[in-house]
Amino acid sequence: MIKPVPHVAALGAYALADLGGAKTISMAQNESAFPASPAAIAAGRAAMTELPCYPDPEWRELRTEIAEIHKLEPDMILCGAGSMELIGCLIRAYAGPGDRVLGTDYGYAFVVSASAQVQADYVKAREVDLTVSVGDILDAVTSDTRIVFVCNPGNPTGTLITNAAIISLRKALPADVILVVDQAYAEFSDVENDPAEVFALVDRGDTVVMRTLSKAYGMAGARVGWGYFPPAIAAEVRKLLNPNNISIAAQAAAAAAMRDQDHMRDVVARTAAIRDRFADDCRAMGLSVPQSHTNFVLLRFASDEQAQRADQALRVENLLMRGMGGYGLSDCLRATICTPEIMDRARDVLKGVMT
Known part of the structure; x- marks a missing residue:
């Protein structure tokens, strides 16, 4: 066998x-x-005529629309088959045997699996009242910690910490530790937490912000996620992404969905x-x-x-x-x-x- x-x-x-x-x-x-938006559904249907061709490996239209909505740099955006693909590739690029990936008590379970795939140790920091605790995360950091994952809002708790807490966490973490802020549900909390404040952390070079179109945009079946990456980290993660990871129809639908805020x-x-x-x-x-x-x-x-x-x-x-x-x-x-x-x-x- x-x-x-x-x-x-x-x-x-x-x-x-x-x-x-x-x-x-x-x-x-x-x-x-x-x-999903009727405009997104129509765009996806129209794109079906292009099925003989491979999809755009640079997601140009989609990245342009995301960047326009969030006032971001298009070249710092990576798109994945859901945020799961981006999370998995990021861990593969920056963690391995003997390294630690740090999450929280009730963080996204896929991070556990992705860490195990590269033989990295996944460690949980305590949450307080089902809510992420910055102090407990910092207490759990060791010299072996390579990546810290924070879901905000949390899944499965639904709880939220402030942008100020995220910023204070980033400032207190060692410079050689990547902070990943998983914001799969952020559209439900953007009125409370100005998204620009967290996206601005990416300019430091040590923070990644993940989002998806699966939830608020109603496109779970299209498998479209995206992240905002420092250029150096994006270059390494890009090596591991499937070069044709999002179909023509899904890219067209996602771009139209972004336009229909x-x-x-x-x-x-x-x-x-x-x-x-x-x-x-x-x-x-x-x-x-x-x-x-x-x-x-x-x-x-x-x-x-x-x-x-x-x-x-x-x-x-x-x-x-x-x-x-x-x-x-x-x-x-x-x-x-x-x-x-x-x-x-x-x-x-x-x-x-x-x-």
């Missing part, structure tokens, strides 16, 4: 959400409750209104729900057993939330915000469990 290299053989496959059966309504993957802001506002009403209803039942700055809420039950009962009751009604046992939060379910009708159904099921 042909054997893989030992560290790959020891890996487990990255665990995606349980999607249930054909009739199941998924509330588990933090997909958008609303469709009104649609994105409308989706964010509608999602937040549904989210806050659902969260208030859950708190009224006695559930603990941290203030969310994303398109999901974390529901904390009185016990692991109660969370399991809620999960089973939801499944009976063909509703599927995400269990959080893999994050050490087995007393929690994470609920993606869906349409009001679906959220009302979920609320009624939970009310039955709680009573």
Whole structure:
């Protein structure tokens, strides 16, 4: 039998959400409750006539639109097949055996897998009240630390720290440690945290900011993410990216989505209104729900057993939330915000469990 290299053989496959059966309504993957911009859909369809050709490996149109919206330098933007590709390539470029990648208690789980793929040690810094703690991150840094990942807003917690906290963290970290600020849900918090303040850290040469079109732009199926990189780091990461990583149709749709900021802001506002009403209803039942700055809420039950009962009751009604046992939060379910009708159904099921 042909054997893989030992560290790959020891890996487990990255665990995606349980999607249930054909009739199941998924509330588990933090997909958008609303469709992508009509302009994005039209642009993607129109681009299908170009399928005989390879996609633009420099993502020129898409980078131009991103740079225009966020007032950034286009040449410092890298695009990936979701932010996952960019995260994986960054870790491959800057970490290896004996190095440490530092995250937080409830940071993005894919970073754990990407670190294991290069035989780097993944270490978690404590979060306080389900929120990133700058002090605890700094306490966990050692001479072997190469990269620090901070999700802001957090997933699966939905919590947010200020730009001032991010800036203070960067100033206190050693200059040879890369800080990665994963902002997959930032469009839901940009009104609270001016994005320009965090993007400005990239000019230091030691900070990367990641974003995606999977959430607020409703384009998870297109697999389009992007990051703002210092030129020296971008050059190394670029070597590892698939040179034709985003399809012609996805690039065209993503560029059109970036141009339609009104649609994105409308989706964010509608999602937040549904989210806050659902969260208030859950708190009224006695559930603990941290203030969310994303398109999901974390529901904390009185016990692991109660969370399991809620999960089973939801499944009976063909509703599927995400269990959080893999994050050490087995007393929690994470609920993606869906349409009001679906959220009302979920609320009624939970009310039955709680009573």
